[in-house]
Amino acid sequence: MDLGLNGRTALVTGGSKGIGAAIAFRLAEAGCNLHLCARSAAELEATRSAIRTRHNVSIEIHALDLLKSRAVEELARRCEGVDILCNNAGATPTGPIEEATEQKWREGLELKVLATVLLTRAIYLEMAKRRRGVIINVIGNCGERPDPDIIVATVTNTGLMGFTKALGSVSPRKGVRVVGVNPGPTATERLVMLMKKKAKDRTGDESRWADLAKPLPMGRPATPEEVADLCVFAASDRASYISGVVLTVDGGVGAMGNLF
Numbered sequence: 001m002d003l004g005l006n007g008r009t010a011l012v013t014g015g016s017k018g019i020g021a022a023i024a025f026r027l028a029e030a031g032c033n034l035h036l037c038a039r040s041a042a043e044l045e046a047t048r049s050a051i052r053t054r055h056n057v058s059i060e061i062h063a064l065d066l067l068k069s070r071a072v073e074e075l076a077r078r079c080e081g082v083d084i085l086c087n088n089a090g091a092t093p094t095g096p097i098e099e100a101t102e103q104k105w106r107e108g109l110e111l112k113v114l115a116t117v118l119l120t121r122a123i124y125l126e127m128a129k130r131r132r133g134v135i136i137n138v139i140g141n142c143g144e145r146p147d148p149d150i151i152v153a154t155v156t157n158t159g160l161m162g163f164t165k166a167l168g169s170v171s172p173r174k175g176v177r178v179v180g181v182n183p184g185p186t187a188t189e190r191l192v193m194l195m196k197k198k199a200k201d202r203t204g205d206e207s208r209w210a211d212l213a214k215p216l217p218m219g220r221p222a223t224p225e226e227v228a229d230l231c232v233f234a235a236s237d238r239a240s241y242i243s244g245v246v247l248t249v250d251g252g253v254g255a256m257g258n259l260f
Helices: 017-029 041-052 069-078 103-128 151-175 191-204 205-215 224-235
Strands: 008-014 033-038 057-065 083-087 133-140 176-183 243-249
Touching: 008 017, 008 103, 017 033, 017 041, 017 083, 017 133, 017 224, 033 083, 069 133, 069 176, 083 103, 083 224, 103 133, 103 151, 103 176, 133 151, 133 224, 151 176, 151 243, 176 191, 191 205, 224 243
Parallel strands: 008 033, 008 083, 033 057, 083 133, 133 176, 176 243
Antiparallel strands: none
8 A cells, every 4th residue: 555655753751662563663664754863872873774774765863862952942943844743752661659759740741741742842843834744643442441550651641642633633734634643552672561560469470461451352552663653654545534533453452441
């Protein structure tokens, strides 16, 4: 299927590993030139090298900490003119309310929400001038299925869902679409870390973390590539009438009760 993305340019934050790297690979496969942003220059370089072995596209990397407002401004300046913005950065602190210190709340809100909103604003205003562009917010399904064990993420993700719907309801008037994607449990380093913690809290043995995935409807978490496929489709011309919604890719988890 031709997604109509060949020759376009995309910025992916959190693009060095996990879902972000998978999105970058899929966009490159569709012919997109890339800007990848993350904190680690070494991890970004490794991802760029891996993509270049398979796809002949331009890839610029930006080792920036988006917790710093100047870094957000700098990234927006470097990436002026992108056709696609994929907001994927923002791994929030884990734990229930008892562990959610003021520092953890501020870190989660500043990176997952504030940095995303400020970067989106800068890129959106430029897209609106050109009357062309797509913004994809990778959020997380605890925004629609509140999880007390990751209470900071529950709050930040709920906020980003509202932001996506609000902006996406008016952005088409400026030629811009805004779409959210809510992954369910996805086989990333972060998920393994979370599940090990849950296994240790519940059984005293973190090595039993894989048992926690057995009750999932498909018996396994999603792969990063399965989430990336939806993100890239949402960014493509094939999804030209989709804006102001949050699409869930969770293998049926949302229809069940709490699993973890």
